[in-house]
Amino acid sequence: MKCINLSSEEKLKEAAKSVFLRKGFAGTTARDIADAAGMNIALTNYYFRSKEKLFVEIFKDLFSLYCTNTVKILEKPIGLKEKIIEIIEEDYRMMKEEPTLVLFIMTEIHRDCENLLPELSKYKELLKGMFIDQIAEEVRKGSMRDIEVEHLMPIIIGSLQFVFVGKNMHMKMYSMSEGQFDNYTETHKNHVIGMVTNYLFQSA
Amino acid sequence: MKCINLSSEEKLKEAAKSVFLRKGFAGTTARDIADAAGMNIALTNYYFRSKEKLFVEIFKDLFSLYCTNTVKILEKPIGLKEKIIEIIEEDYRMMKEEPTLVLFIMTEIHRDCENLLPELSKYKELLKGMFIDQIAEEVRKGSMRDIEVEHLMPIIIGSLQFVFVGKNMHMKMYSMSEGQFDNYTETHKNHVIGMVTNYLFQSA
DNA sequence: TAAGATTTTAAATGTTTGTTTAAAATTTGT
DNA sequence: ACAAATTTTAAACAAACATTTAAAATCTTA
Structure with missing residues (x-):
């Protein structure tokens, strides 16, 4: 046994x-x-x-950590604006807990995209599903700007994730301590929420 | 000789x-x-x-490539809205020419921040200067949202740079070819211009 | 063109790399 | 408590690493 x-x-x-x-x-x-x-x-x-097999196992866990909670929110039966705000808040929580995660994911997919691809495809389908329909419905109703999901996701999460990807650069560039960086990212998160909802639901 | x-x-x-x-x-x-x-x-x-001395030399060049053109636009005697649009357009041009540059810069600063710091400090001062005064003036006039330069820069460049940082991920996630990625980033750039100017100059 | 300086080469340097081995230590099942 | 299975260890492995050496090749210059 x-x-x-x-x-x-x-x-x-x-x-x-x-x-x-x-x-x-x-x-x-x-x-x-x-x-x-x-x-x-x-x-x-x-x-x-081997080192590589251990790495692939860990990458799967970390990519799941990167995606799963966001995907769960995508599937929630709530309004799109509420959903987008929740995604940003959840993304912020995740990165606050693991600030180096996004840069890690990006670097490793860049290094060995083909080998780590299977992990990606799993979330490919999940991203679509009911989320796309919901976007189409809101656009049809005229309550939301016409935008494809491919552009929506980076618009929602890009700016905030970028701040964490460049954590060290931003800390040095603006002379921030760890604590100041925490305040900084929280303020930035609120800017992003305002900016994104403003852009997408302007007429509302 | x-x-x-x-x-x-x-x-x-x-x-x-x-x-x-x-x-x-x-x-x-x-x-x-x-x-x-x-x-x-x-x-x-x-x-x-040594390999490291060669690397540092190259990093300096590439960090300059990453920053210089943006800083030049910051110093131009033009309106803030025009300036921000120019920065996004220039950033887009730079990344289209060298799509892996941003991920490279972020990765290497993360790896060896202290050693590569001197390169950073050079641009620290340049970023401020007249740009901060210009923001303060626009905010005072009420023609622009009250925002600090630390948040303004990532808001301007973050979302678009994020798309390039995650180039491989986005290409796989949305099943894009190189050519499709070019179209994708251009469309995304236009979204960003709309979203950012909308957020910052809403009342105008 | 000949002497001297510079550039390029093949080979070897000593480390560090990921991985393996075989024995020792520990845990498990009876 | 004993035999078997499992885990841990120290040592060794070849391959890959950045770097150095010294001789060969090339270029400069007088």
Whole structure:
């Protein structure tokens, strides 16, 4: 009977997740991971076969963390304006909790798009579904600007995610501490909510 | 008399720039650079002392490419609305020419912020200057929403740069070819211009 | 064209990389 | 408590890494 000690495997995976998030796949060594976990160098391969297999497993988790909550909101039976505000608020919460996540996702998809593609396709379908119909309905009613979902999503989440993608740059550029950055992003989130709803539901 | 063959040095630097842009510092090997330049592996160290020194030199050029044109527009003696539209248009041109530039800049500043900081401080001052006064004046006149430059810049450039940062993700997510991505970004740019000017100059 | 300076090359440097091995330690099942 | 299975360890592995060396090739200049 296979009875893996989940504690060690999980500890290793959590350590690897933390290191990968900070340094990316190319910038992370097997020894970085072992050190972060306080475990022997051989255990990564014992539990996960290879650095890359461990990475792919972690990437899936993190891409899910990046998408799942947003997709859940997309499926909610609420009005579009309310929905968009909720998405921005949820996106903000997610990035506040894991500020390096978006840059990590973008960097790794850029590095190895084909290999990480399967993970992407799963969310491709979810993004559409009832959300597209809802947009079409609002546009038909004239209560919303005519816009495709491909443009809507980056308009909703782009500006705020960009602030986190460039966290270090913005902190240095505007001489901010961590605490000041928190205030900064919250204010920015409110600007984005105002700007986006203003643009999309101007006539309302 | 020191008389370096600029042709070889420049060829090597251009090749390195191309590889670094695509694979980043951590993902690029000395052999990648030599191969891309079609030159001997030892020449990187002959001309630039080390991989890192070559990288820093290239990063400076690319960060300048990222900032300079925008800063130039900031200093123009034109109205704020016109200025903001010009910045978006120029940003779009820059990213169309070098689509991986923004992700590269963000990734490398994240990786080694302290070492690349000096490059940043140079533009820190330029960003302020007369631009801040111009914003204050427009806000005072009531022709513009009250907003700080720290929030204004990401609001202007964030959404569009985000689309390029996530180029591969967006292409896969929405099943776009390179040509379709070009059309997509141009349309998105126009959305951003509309949304941003609408938000900032609503009363006008 | 010959001497000197510069550029390019192939080879080797010592590290660091991801991964494997085989033995030791620990846990599990009886 | 003992045998078997599992986990952990230290050591070693070849391959890849950035960099150096010293000789060969090329270019400069007088």
